[in-house]
Amino acid sequence: MSRLDPSLLAGLPPFMGMDQPALEHILEGAKPLRQPKNAHVFRQGEEAHSFYLLLDGYVRVVKLAPDGEQVIVRFIASGELLGIAKAIGRDSYPANAVAAADCVLLAWPSHLWESIVSAHPGFATNTYAMLGERLLETQDKVVELATERVEQRVANAVLKLANQSGRKTEEGTLIDFPISRQDISEMTGTTLHTVSRLLSGWEHAGWVKSSRQKVTLMEGHKLVMVASGQAGRKS
DNA sequence: ACATTAATACCAG
DNA sequence: CTGGTATTAATGT
Structure with a gap:
């Protein structure tokens, strides 16, 4: 010993x-x-x-x-x-x-x-x-689940993760442990489909970069906008 | 090279 | 727009 x-x-x-x-x-x-x-x-x-x-x-x-x-x-x-x-x-x-x-x-x-x-x-x-x-934290999360739309919740989750465990790279801030879309959906009360769609949408916009089990945050402020409901409204 | 599992594409309610 | 199934892509053995 x-x-x-x-x-x-x-x-x-x-x-x-x-x-x-x-x-x-x-x-x-x-x-x-x-x-x-x-x-x-x-x-x-x-x-x-x-x-x-x-x-x-x-x-x-x-x-x-x-x-x-x-x-x-x-x-x-x-x-x-x-x-x-x-x-x-x-x-x-x-x-x-x-x-x-x-x-x-x-x-x-x-x-x-x-x-x-x-x-x-x-x-x-x-x-x-x-x-x-x-x-x-869990109280905040209850409020979030009750009042925010899906895109806001997953934007928040990604930001939280990047904040809590982000590692700087040339690309941006990498979440430095394996995270699947399934995981994110289980954090935000949606399905992996929706998460996948949102993530690839943001990737096309150049705000994040994601590959298998990895998410890097490139334009954090853009996601903050989404999280606060100031962006991404469509009709 | 094969099996396993994640991500996306596709389709239905 | 959400949720389920199929296809493709990546990863480990």
């Missing part, structure tokens, strides 16, 4: 403002874990035996509707916690978590949650702030 370096955690949002001994203490209970692309980190309904910190990669959180329909709730980027069912008083996971790219994570057994939180008040406030952020 190799020793884990506390500098892995230093500077990450959940551990902001914590000193070296505290980080070492938290790391004692963690074991590293590596998940290949498309592997499940945990499944909806499963007993929440562990909680996780994503060190590298991306995982998508997918909610399964009773009829088998899938909805992508959010993407988790590196440095974020996931599977913290215990923090909201649950003992089963509320959704599936799937590696969107090859991932490396740290896993803690869930029973350590209580002791870590009570031993480290800074960690507690950080994670509750994070939960609050996520709550606001």
